[in-house]
Amino acid sequence: MSISRVAVRPAAVRRKVEAWLAEQDDAEAIVLLARPEWTDDAVLTIGNTRVRVVPCPTPIAARAALADRAAHEKLVLLTDLTDTELGDGLLAHVSLQTGRSVDPWDLVGQAFGGQVRPDSTLVRTGRWVADALTELAPAEGWPPPAGTILTRDYALRHLAGAVLALDPDELDGAGLLQWSTDAPTQMRFAELPVAWAEGIAALLVEVAGPIAVPVLAAVRAGHGTDAIPLGLLAGVLWPRSPGTAPEVEIAVARTRLEPRFGGTRLTDHQATLFVEAAEAWIYRALDGDDAVRHDAHRMLRRAEDLAAEIDVTELLVASTLLPAGFTQRMRAFGAAVRLALPGPTAVPPARDLIERAQERLAEVEAHRSADRSRVETARMAVRLLRWLAISEGRGPATMLAAVQRQIRDDGWVDRARLDVFAGDVDPHVAQSYRALHAAVDARRSRHDREFAEQLHDMTSAEREPGALLRVEDVLDRVVRPILDNGRRSLLLLLDGMSAAAGIEIADSLGRSGAWTELTPDGGPRTAVLAALPTVTVVNRCSLFSGRLTVGDRAAELKAFTVQFPDSVLLHKSDLRTPAGLAVDPEVAAAINDPAVPLVAAVINTIDDALDRSDPGTIEWSTDTVNGLRDLLAVAQDRVVVLVSDHGHVVDRGSEAVLLSSDSSENRWRPATDAPRDGELLFTGGRVALGDGRVILPWREELRYGPRKAGYHGGASPAEVVIPLLVFAAQDEHAVPGWAGAPVSSPDWWREPIRQPASEETAVSPPVEVGVASRPARRPRPPAQDEGLFDLPSPTSVASPVSAALLPPVASSAPAEPTSALVDALLASPVYADRRDARAPIPDERVAALLCTLVAGNGRAALETLATRAGVPVHRMPGMFAALRRLLQVEGYPVLSLDPDGRTAKLDIPLMIEQFGLEPM
Known part of the structure; x- marks a missing residue:
């Protein structure tokens, strides 16, 4: 039978x-x-x-x-x-x-090499395993296990790997999401017998974790190729931070999403892991080659399409990855900027509104799909808001004070408003930027008028400059003392460099790490006053002649040679190089020649951009100023002086105003009639053209000649104030009377506004940078006197750690409870033990650094720390490393650096624990 x-x-x-x-x-x-x-x-x-x-x-x-x-x-x-x-x-x-x-299990053993037998756990899994392993076995058989026993995990991993076209060791969340991008393998899985598919799915949940649930649910529902976009969308519907959207709205959105998972309702834990894996896949893909990055962007677009299909686009603001989230965050930021703007009476904006704009900026910065250039413009916008929050006092009382305001404060404003003027692609944000620019422009226009009035009075009265450095004084009062001290120099005249452009160039030079900026007595940056009108034929010739004069290239060369017969002056044609050479051999030879004390070179990149480019959108640096990086590379043993002959203003587009003139000059005209609104009549010995009488505009938007990208010749501080930058290669005492520069940026550039204001100003009183009437700022340094540029003898050079650079203890003393916590740390036995053994930092400097970090809830920019501690900016990396060694008891990371390389982080609870302090 x-x-x-x-x-x-x-x-x-x-x-x-x-x-x-x-x-x-x-x-x-x-x-x-x-x-x-x-x-x-x-x-x-x-x-x-x-x-x-x-x-x-x-x-x-x-x-x-x-x-x-x-x-x-x-x-x-x-x-x-x-x-x-x-x-x-x-x-x-x-x-x-x-x-x-x-016997199905005999066949399984045969498929795995014939010398193995399945263990009982594998057999109890079910007959479907044997059938699947037999039917799906590769032609050459399955890889045999290490021993003679075929375990359930080994067999099922190989089976699932074959079905998903994955390595058996890659059956994790990342592997599953990668599989979800492959439609053919998903179809193969969908065509498996039901028992096989369910068994493999159970294994995947075991080995890959809860993330397998949503991925496989999407595959079964026919939406497997949308698994990654669905994971990104889950990040919005299962937000990590509660309260990001109304709970009812979230619940409705999740219900609309369920059909994509075949009706499966995800748990919070499953959704969280799903989100993390999807975002991790995108991050890896964005770091991959072009094809993989294209896939990542396609997934991001698909997630936004899915959001539109289930009508949750407005919730995407919570996404830190989807481009639409960045767009919405930018719009929220733009709205916050508009709210924070001063009212029609020019009352400074409320601090809480600026703080809200800062919070919106932080959300924009945190977005992983952020457009970096748009984020940088947003940062500039917040900086300008903080500048507008500073109450204005009386204008500068002297020409020196007006120049200092431009180089130390308003030049930074000009740098920021260039970005804001360029605007944003989103019309909502652009309108806010336009309103912000108008508010900034109104204040800057007042400053420009005050500057021009001081310049007018000084010029017409033939007033002596005193400590003020003029363009014709640069060689005699800056360069010659360097040579007299036995140092060789490289003078680079960057034609058209304004204060804003000088800020960018100095920053790029400082970031290289090869150069140390020097300033008089280690104080704030200084500047040079141009002659009038601010055109090349006047100021460049005056600079190289050492006296106020007018002339062309030949006159410059002749006058320079008379003063420095053993030196070299190079113009544009001299700097052109043959193929394959970054620096002309003759130029390099002159720079390297010990017998040539001074090499001067004129670089026309910025001035040329005023005619043929757009200086308002170029970030000036050692990379964008032609030849600058290469010349510096061969001048490491020279003191480098960067200066200009004049600055410039950029074309104001639709805001520009064309006035009639008897001449074709862009920003000056002969005094043939009375000055109009925005103009002043300048007379005197420092007016080198027009027979000593010219009319110059102080309003930046005025011009007389044909339209260009930018202009110079007028009386605005952006044209008249010339930045003076001095650098030496890792030698802050290369110039007598000069020392390593402090942080050059004003407080409003670096530091966010925090509430309450009283605590902030008490904890970290800022340094005076220009306007004497600003509240809650340190006293202005002593006024520059006649001897500022009369450099002392080499014997008067300060020691590397000058006591003059240490801030007074009283000026760093913060309000309670910050000072109490820091005082307790300084008095602790642990600190005393570590200080004696390892800390070369004076206690008052440690206090200044820690008070700043504690006041900032454990965070502060390195530049801010340098300012608070009175440390030259180039020393801050070493100071930070020393402070980190001091605080890291038993190797615990009490102090660390953000990935941006610019922000210090203090783990305050860990510091309290490590030093045995009582929480305040």
């Missing part, structure tokens, strides 16, 4: 036949005990052998199959008959003269 047997799968038959043929049995046929059903191809080709599969429900069918066998074929007889029913006569023609059972 036949026995009820299961149907055999084609792969199982193939495996049994492969094993049979490997035995090199001469029999013509093999009997496999299975249900006599066969729907696959009747003939199998295994190696060079044709094997015909014949279902045999009766002995007669089996005998007929043997009788009809072709000479070149072997037979597989599928039957559920017993050996007795088949009979000895028939069995005499089959392998081993008996029927062979088709």
Whole structure:
């Protein structure tokens, strides 16, 4: 009597036949005990052998199959008959003269190399595993395990890996998401028998974790290729920070998303892991090659499309990754900027409104898909808001004070408003920037008028300059003392460099780490006053002549040679190089020649941009000023002086005003009639053209000649004030009377406004940078006197750690409870022990640094720390490293640096624990 047997799968038959043929049995046929059903191809080709599969429900069918066998074929007889029913006569023609059972686990062992047996856990998983492992086995078989036991984990990992086209060791969240991008493999999974698919899914949840649930649910629902976009969208609907959107709105949105997962409701834990894995995939892809980055951007766009399909686009503001989230954050920032602007009465904006704009900026900065240039413009906008928050007092009382305001404060305003003037692509943000620019422009216009009035009075009265440095004084009062001190110098005249451009160039030079900026007595930056009108033919010739004069290149060269006969002056044509050379050999030879004390060079990049480019959108640096980086590279043993002959203003676009003039000059005209609004009549010995009488505009938007990208010649501080920058290669005492420069940026440039204001100003009183009437600022340094540039002898150079650079303890004393916490640390035994052994930093400087960090909730920019501690900016990296060693008890990271390389982070609770302090 036949026995009820299961149907055999084609792969199982193939495996049994492969094993049979490997035995090199001469029999013509093999009997496999299975249900006599066969729907696959009747003939199998295994190696060079044709094997015909014949279902045999009766002995007669089996005998007929043997009788009809072709000479070149072997037979597989599928039957559920017993050996007795088949009979000895028939069995005499089959392998081993008996029927062979088709044990699925034997076939599994065979697929894994034949020398292994499955453990009981694998067998209990179910027959589906054996069938799947047999049917899906590679042609060469599965990789055999290390021992003779086939474990459940080993077998199922290889099975799932084959189905998902993944390495068995990559069955994690990242691997699953990578699989979800491959539509063909998803289709293969969807076509598996239900038991197989469910079993593999259960394994994936085991090994990959809860993230497998949403991924597989999306695949089953037919949305598998949207798994990554769905994960990104889940980041909005399962926000990490509570309260980012109304709970009802979130709940409705999740319900709309459920059909994408086939009705599966994700738990918070599953959604969180799903979000993290999807974002991690995007981050990796964005760091990949072009094709992978293209896939990442496609996923981001698809996530936004899905948000639109379920009507949750407005919630994308919570996304730190989706571009639409960045757009919405930028709009929220723009709205905050508009709210923070001063009112029509020019009352400074409220601090809390500026603080709100700062918070919106932080959200913009945190977005991973942020457009870096737009973020930088947003930073500039917030800086301008902080500048507008400073109450204005009376204008500068002297020309020196007006110049100082431009170089130390308003030049930074000009730097920021260039970006804001360039605007933003989003019309909502652009309108806010336009309003901000108008508010800044109104105040800057008042400053420009005050500057021009001081310049007018000084020029017409022929007033002596005193401590004020004029363009014709640069060689005699700055360069010659350097040479007299035995140092060689490289003077680079960057034609057209304004205060704003000088800020950018100095920053790029400082970031290189190769150069140390020097300032008089280590104080604030200083500047040079141009002659009038502020055109090249007047000021460049005056600078190289050492006296007020007018002339061309030939006159410059002649006058320079008379003063410095052993030195070299290079113009544009002298700096052109042959192919393959960054610096002309003759120029390099002159710079390297010890017998040439001074090499001067004129670089016209900025001035040329006023004609042919757009200086308002160029960030000036050692990379964008032609030849600057290369000249500096071969001048490491020279003191470098960067100066200009005049600054410039940029074209104001639709705001520009064209006035009639008797001349074709852009920013000055002969005094043939009375000055109009925005103009002043200048007379005197410092007016080198127009027979000593010219009319100059102080309003930046005025011009007389043809339209260009920028202009110079007028009386605005952006044109008249020339930055003076001095650098030496890692030597802050290269120039007598000069020392390492402090942080050059004003407080409003670096430091966010915090509430309450009283605590902030008490904890970290800022340094005076220009306008004497600003509240809550340190007293102005002593006024510059006649001897500022009368450099002392080398013996008067300050020591590397000058006591004059240390801030008074009283000026750093913060308000409670900040000072109490820092005082307790300084008095602690742990600090005393570490200070004696490892800390070369004076206690008052440690206090200044820690008070600043504690007041900022554990965060402060390195530039701010340098300012608070009275440390030259180039010393701050070493100071930070010393403070970190001092605070890191037992190696714990109490003090660290942000990835941006510019922000220090103090772990206040860890500091309290490590030094045994009481929380304040």
